[in-house]
Amino acid sequence: MSLPSLNLHKLMIFNTAHCKNHNHLSYYKTKTKNLGGRCCSSAIAINTPSSLTGVSGIRWGSTKLQGAREEMEDDVVIVKSSADGLDAFSFAAVFDGHAGYSSVKFLRDELYRECVTALQGGMLLTGKNFNVIKKALQDAFQTADEKLINWLETSGEETESGSTATALFINNDLLFISHVGDSCAVLSRAGKPEVLTGSHRPYGSNKASLNEIRRIREAGGWIVNGRICGDISVSRAFGDMRFKTKKYEMLEKGVQEGRWSPKFVSRIKFSGDLVTVCPDVFQVDLGVDTEFILLASDGLWDYINSSEAVTFVRNQLRKHGDVQMACEALGQVALDRRSQDNITIVLADFGRTNWESVPIQQQNIFFELGQAFATLGIVSFGIWMTSMLGS
Incomplete structure (x- = not known):
């Protein structure tokens, strides 16, 4: 059904400190941890069971961690499916800002709103006409970008700022991805990673x-x-x-x-935009072998490859079954590897897998060595600090 514009406000779920309860959807509040001077924020449902399960049976986790950057410019939005919204499709997006946070601040409100409008409240998603859905999502990204640029110009806030965005619309059977920038979505099919997006970067041979x-x-x-x-x-990015x-x-x-x-x-004559907001749009069929999807900014993927990440998450879920804990632990691995960037992760478990019956996978030896050296470094630093304080 088409959603009235007045109801769109009620559908927004942000991983910020300003969230409130609403009747129809699960809103999130921010939990902050101090990790050696860095900030870790995690989305925790405050009016749903601890499983974080939406109507479609998907369990969600998310985390934001500030690396060595002076400012946290990443953010995440999760809108869990409800009985009366988007025909049981959930939405998740990761934003990775640059030259300031302003573009991300605008997009976390606006992008979902434009997508819902372009998709006619979800009707186009259930129609399953991919060409129509693709055009609608591309139009939504373009409209959101035009509004962002106008807002940056009129507000004067960090006018050179920009942001990447990778957004998912997902239910038990289908996944639609709209992607600009260098974040990445990876699907686990029976323990095998399937990389769903490619980085929009002006270098490389791919x-x-x-x-x-x-x-x-x-x-x-x-x-x-x-x-x-x-x-x-x-x-490819918004703003800029x-x-x-x-x-x-x-x-x-x-x-x-x-x-x-x-x-x-x-001698320079421009014939088009150098940075574009036109997204890659994909449709992915979710079979019985799909276990979970990871969506994360490049602060994770520049330090952990898709195979390592999938194996790590599977082992975490095998141990305790907690999606949120697995998400936070994966982010900590990137920090332990000295990630210099901000890290934002969304983890969605489709609820099809009996994790207790899944055998523990052997992690890559280099992964384990890296973890060991990271732990050794932290312990050594702690010993050194103790000795300094005691002297």
């Missing part, structure tokens, strides 16, 4: 990267050391107006700062 490099050059841009115009290392509506202003500023010569700039 097909996705080569397509991005070609698109940027055809639009009149150039790439220096894996960065568009020597500036940004992600090629200097690569969209303010491209020529960017060139003028570069001349004033001595980055480029007037002669160099005079």
Whole structure:
């Protein structure tokens, strides 16, 4: 059914400290831990059973951890399915901001709203016409981006900020992914990882990267050391107006700062946006062998590969069956490996697997060594601090 605009506010679930209870959906509050000076925030349901199970039977967990960055620019939104919303589809999205938090702050409210409107309140999802769904989601991303850029211009808040976004609409049978940027979604099928998204980066030799490099050059841009115009290392994102509506202003500023010569700039003619918000859209059929899906920012995937992550989560669920604990433990692994980035993770267990009957998998030897060295380093640091305080 089509959802009235007044009801959209009631459907938003944010992993922030400002959440409240509503009648129809499970809202979340923030739990914060101190991890050696870093912040870990986890979404905990406050009006549902501890299993965090939605109408569709999916159990959710999420966590946000601040790495070595000065500011936490990631965020996560989870909207669990309800009997009267989106025809039992749940929504989850991970946002990875850059040049400030403003774009993420706007998108965590607006993107879901635009997607629901474009999908006619969920009717298009159940219609299962992929081309129609794809067009609707692409339109939603474009509309949200236009509104974001207008808001950045009028508010003056961190006008050069931007954000990646990877969003899921999911029920027991189908998964729709809309993806811009370098976060990643990985599905576990009977313990085997299935990488569902490719990173939009202007470097590398994979097909996705080569397509991005070609698109940027055809639009009149150039790439220096894996960065568009020597500036940004992600090629699809929300915001980043200097690569969209303010491209020529960017060139003028570069001349004033001595980055480029007037002669160099005079030869540049743009024919399109250098950074685009057009998402890759995928449909994935979920069979009986699908166990869970991991959605995370690159702060996780730059330090843990998909196979390691799937094995680790399976072993965690085998031990205790707690989705939230497994999610937090996986984020801690990335911190232990000295991840320099912020880390945001969503874990959705489809509820099909009897985890107690799953055998423990052997973790990669290098993974175990890395964990051991990380633990040794923490213990050694603690001993050193104790001796310093005692002297």
